[in-house]
Amino acid sequence: GDSVTQMEGPVTLSEEAFLTINCTYTATGYPSLFWYVQYPGEGLQLLLKATKADDKGSNKGFEATYRKETTSFHLEKGSVQVSDSAVYFCALSSMEYGNKLVFGAGTILRVKS
Amino acid sequence: GAVVSQHPSWVICKSGTSVKIECRSLDFQATTMFWYRQFPKQSLMLMATSNEGSKATYEQGVEKDKFLINHASLTLSTLTVTSAHPEDSSFYICSARITGQQPQHFGDGTRLSIL
Numbered sequence: 001g002d003s004v005t006q007m008e009g010p011v012t013l014s015e016e017a018f019l020t021i022n023c024t025y026t027a028t029g030y031p032s033l034f035w036y037v038q039y040p041g042e043g044l045q046l047l048l049k050a051t052k053a054d055d056k057g058s059n060k061g062f063e064a065t066y067r068k069e070t071t072s073f074h075l076e077k078g079s080v081q082v083s084d085s086a087v088y089f090c091a092l093s094s095m096e097y098g099n100k101l102v103f104g105a106g107t108i109l110r111v112k113s
Numbered sequence: 114g115a116v117v118s119q120h121p122s123w124v125i126c127k128s129g130t131s132v133k134i135e136c137r138s139l140d141f142q143a144t145t146m147f148w149y150r151q152f153p154k155q156s157l158m159l160m161a162t163s164n165e166g167s168k169a170t171y172e173q174g175v176e177k178d179k180f181l182i183n184h185a186s187l188t189l190s191t192l193t194v195t196s197a198h199p200e201d202s203s204f205y206i207c208s209a210r211i212t213g214q215q216p217q218h219f220g221d222g223t224r225l226s227i228l
Contacts, residue, residue: 032215032216034216036219041222041224042221042222043117043119043206043219043220043221043222044157044206044208044219045219046216046217046218046219049215049216051215089156089157093215093216093217098162099210099215100147100159100162101147101157101159101208101216101217103156103157104156105155105156106155106156108154
């Protein structure tokens with residue numbers, strides 16, 4: 001079945017450092033890909049999305065490119081801030097799976113000042 | 114836009130009571146809503162898909178008689194945890210999707226603690 005694999009955390013960075021959180025997926029069809037962010041005690045917020053190969057999603061300085069050849073959707077940010085500390089979830093949705101979201105395990109990001 | 118409101122945000126109750134959680138789409142119509150459960154430091158586990166005007170579809174291993182879902186209108190779905198016990202304590206999150214569109218929009222979650 002469809003699945004998402006994320007790099008294990010926690011990821012600890014200093015402020016203004018470069019961020020990469022790896023995400024790879026397995027899907028039978030052509031999924032849409034998402035990054036969600038969860039701040040402590042809150043629900044999930046959509047960070048960015050991409051619906052087809054080579055699409056680049058971007059929001060609040062974060063970017064991710066849908067790479068079909070490597071089945072990846074890595075999240076990047078050039079300069080992180082303390083306020084970016086949160087849990088980041090990579091997810092996919094495909095028609096073959098009834099358009100349900102399949103989540104990765106989540107990656108904790110801690111940014112120190 | 115695309116705001117989902119979940120209520121209550123936090124509830125503590127005695128073992129054996131039933132607890133109802135509401136999920137509302139405030140500025141859009143949602144024929145489909147989803148209910149998730151999240152354990153500490155873990156990912157979200159889909160419990161069921163709630164469809165307006167019809168029965169919910171439960172994921173394997175989720176007790177439908179324990180977790181009652183009602184989706185009576187295009188903007189409201191409710192999850193009732195019946196005869197709750199301490200093992201039902203968890204963080205419950207709902208999401209809603211604008212009809213025919215992606216992605217899902219999430220509520221802020223409900224932290225349920227059963228004593």
